[in-house]
Amino acid sequence: MHNKTITQLAHGLRSGEFSSVELTQAYLNRIKRHQGLNTYITVCEDLALQVAYAADIRLANGNPELLTGIPIAQKDIFCTEGVKTTCGSKMLDNFIAPYNATVVEKFNQAGAVMLGKLNMDEFAMGSSNETSYYGAVRNPWDINAVPGGSSGGSAAALAARLAVGATGTDTGGSIRQPAALCGITGLKPTYGRVSRYGMIAYASSLDQGGPMTRSAEDAAIMLQVMAGFDEKDSTSVDLPVPDYRAGLNNSIAGLKIGLPKEFFGEGLDSDVAAALETAVNEYRKLGAEIKEISMPNLNLAIPAYYVIAPAECSANLARFDGVRYGYRCENPVDLSDLYTRSRGEGFGKEVKRRILMGTYALSAGYYDAYYIKAQKIRRLLSEDFKNALAQVDVVMGPVTPGTAFGIGEKIGNPIAMYLSDIYTIAINLAGVPAMSIPAGFVKGKPVGLQIIGNYFAEDRLLNIAHRYQQVTGWHLQPPKGFE
Amino acid sequence: MSLTTDEVKKIAHLARLGIDKQDIESYAKDLSGILDLMARMGELNTDGIEPMAHPMDQVQRLRADVVTEQDNREKFQAIAPQVEAGLYLVPKVIE
Numbered sequence: 001m002h003n004k005t006i007t008q009l010a011h012g013l014r015s016g017e018f019s020s021v022e023l024t025q026a027y028l029n030r031i032k033r034h035q036g037l038n039t040y041i042t043v044c045e046d047l048a049l050q051v052a053y054a055a056d057i058r059l060a061n062g063n064p065e066l067l068t069g070i071p072i073a074q075k076d077i078f079c080t081e082g083v084k085t086t087c088g089s090k091m092l093d094n095f096i097a098p099y100n101a102t103v104v105e106k107f108n109q110a111g112a113v114m115l116g117k118l119n120m121d122e123f124a125m126g127s128s129n130e131t132s133y134y135g136a137v138r139n140p141w142d143i144n145a146v147p148g149g150s151s152g153g154s155a156a157a158l159a160a161r162l163a164v165g166a167t168g169t170d171t172g173g174s175i176r177q178p179a180a181l182c183g184i185t186g187l188k189p190t191y192g193r194v195s196r197y198g199m200i201a202y203a204s205s206l207d208q209g210g211p212m213t214r215s216a217e218d219a220a221i222m223l224q225v226m227a228g229f230d231e232k233d234s235t236s237v238d239l240p241v242p243d244y245r246a247g248l249n250n251s252i253a254g255l256k257i258g259l260p261k262e263f264f265g266e267g268l269d270s271d272v273a274a275a276l277e278t279a280v281n282e283y284r285k286l287g288a289e290i291k292e293i294s295m296p297n298l299n300l301a302i303p304a305y306y307v308i309a310p311a312e313c314s315a316n317l318a319r320f321d322g323v324r325y326g327y328r329c330e331n332p333v334d335l336s337d338l339y340t341r342s343r344g345e346g347f348g349k350e351v352k353r354r355i356l357m358g359t360y361a362l363s364a365g366y367y368d369a370y371y372i373k374a375q376k377i378r379r380l381l382s383e384d385f386k387n388a389l390a391q392v393d394v395v396m397g398p399v400t401p402g403t404a405f406g407i408g409e410k411i412g413n414p415i416a417m418y419l420s421d422i423y424t425i426a427i428n429l430a431g432v433p434a435m436s437i438p439a440g441f442v443k444g445k446p447v448g449l450q451i452i453g454n455y456f457a458e459d460r461l462l463n464i465a466h467r468y469q470q471v472t473g474w475h476l477q478p479p480k481g482f483e
Numbered sequence: 484m485s486l487t488t489d490e491v492k493k494i495a496h497l498a499r500l501g502i503d504k505q506d507i508e509s510y511a512k513d514l515s516g517i518l519d520l521m522a523r524m525g526e527l528n529t530d531g532i533e534p535m536a537h538p539m540d541q542v543q544r545l546r547a548d549v550v551t552e553q554d555n556r557e558k559f560q561a562i563a564p565q566v567e568a569g570l571y572l573v574p575k576v577i578e
Binding site: 192235314325332339352379414 | 486490491494495497498499500501502503506510513514516517520521522523524525526527529532533534535536537538539541543544546555558559561562563564565571573574575576
């Protein structure tokens with residue numbers, strides 16, 4: 001049952017092959033059996049079974065919604081009313097959200113069963129899931145390797161078949177990088193496509209929620225639920241949502257694919273490069289035309305990102321003050337001590353590093369040199385994408401420089417960790433959508449192929465990913481021990 | 484560029500962020516390294532380029548000035564560290 005896709009599960013539920021309670025219980029049992037992976041922060045056993053029970057009644061009545069009875073899981077960055085929402089931080093270890101994120105509300109309305117809340121890097125700041133207050137997540141392909149981050153719990157849970165679909169969020173690669181390292185499918189939509197309401201903010205001009213699944217078809221179904229205008233998010237874009245499944249099987253003959261030479265230079269593991277070449281050849285066989293392109297400013301994406309994201313994070317995380325909710329230190333002597341110690345004790349090291357960096361970049365005398373300069377580079381990067389996507393339909397490249405690295409390998413060296421996001425960060429700065437899909441293995445560990453499209457071209461990306469998944473089987477392979 | 488431990492203390496104070504004494508040195512080292520990374524932005528001349536604050540170049544959406552939220556005071560205060568008579572409590576500010 002746990003190897004079935006959303007479409008197959010929906011069919012099984014509708015035909016009475018199994019009930020949602022049976023399906024949910026099977027997933028809950030698997031979650032318990034594989035709890036050593038540390039993918040879930042909270043498992044909602046009772047709630048999930050209640051919702052599954054109600055779903056079965058609805059199915060019996062013959063009027064199910066798109067996801068009625070389907071067990072999914074939420075990244076613990078999305079507020080869930082009445083359920084602990086930690087964002088991977090001690091700061092919110094006691095936080096029971098008083099309302100639902102719009103994304104959560106939409107999944108509830110679509111009838112999905114929420115199995116629980118998934119582990120993540122603290123406040124989504126990290127590329128390895130090692131900054132979580134709840135401990136590192138293990139990669140099902142190699143339990144001594146990281147699953148990537150920040151949506152590491154989501155990616156590892158999907159690879160291990162501990163949910164059929166999950167949500168993730170992506171500020172600098174946090175959906176695509178763990179998707180690549182765990183061999184699953186992840187989509188970061190266009191900025192503004194999915195509501196950020198109730199999604200705990202890290203860097204508001206970059207944050208975007210999206211689906212994580214085991215296939216492009218499932219991603220299309222999940223995005224169908226998640227996407228759409230929301231009055232409660234001031235940067236939500238008011239454009240109609242297309243039917244993401246309608247064009248999945250469209251031919252991609254004549255598709256123009258651009259390969260930026262800056263993506264395939266120094267720093268990319270040669271075995272990963274070879275796997276990507278094979279994947280690109282597969283597209284050639286499907287009728288695509290391949291063209292080398294150039295995006296000259298890509299090398300400045302990391303420095304610009306590590307100004308903009310920390311600057312926005314230092315402002316966003318100012319709300320955690322120990323007064324209204326979240327962690328409060330013991331016996332504060334005065335108000336200043338209350339703020340300083342609550343924040344000092346509630347945040348972990350990487351979060352503090354980014355708050356300090358952002359505070360510095362925004363402080364008097366440095367604002368122009370760092371923040372404005374970074375925003376100018378952001379403009380140039382976005383022009384690079386506009387120019388590229390005027391010449392070709394999509395851009396393809398690696399998601400990560402190598403396969404999953406070891407737990408503990410990079411956590412002591414923040415800059416080495418930052419540099420591992422080199423191929424994903426520019427996409428967030430430009431705001432365009434991008435996917436990561438499984439494209440092979442190097443020494444038993446998954447490799448991801450990145451597909452980057454134009455603003456609001458999620459349907460095209462899903463079509464391109466789906467066609468590849470019709471002729472390859474990488475996305476179907478389970479890790480050993482999780483079959 | 485490198486940051487001194489005094490500068491780190493000053494930034495931490497601006498952010499009202501407590502950091503352990505024994506960690507100040509390592510923050511200074513990490514932040515200095517990150518600043519070196521940022522210095523690479525200087526390689527590119529960006530004179531005359533319009534800063535980009537937002538991917539969609541959107542303007543703030545306006546809405547009608549009507550009440551859309553109900554009173555959630557009790558619900559929100561139920562998760563507060565310390566409240567009394569509908570007010571959030573903090574240590575005494577004025578003597």
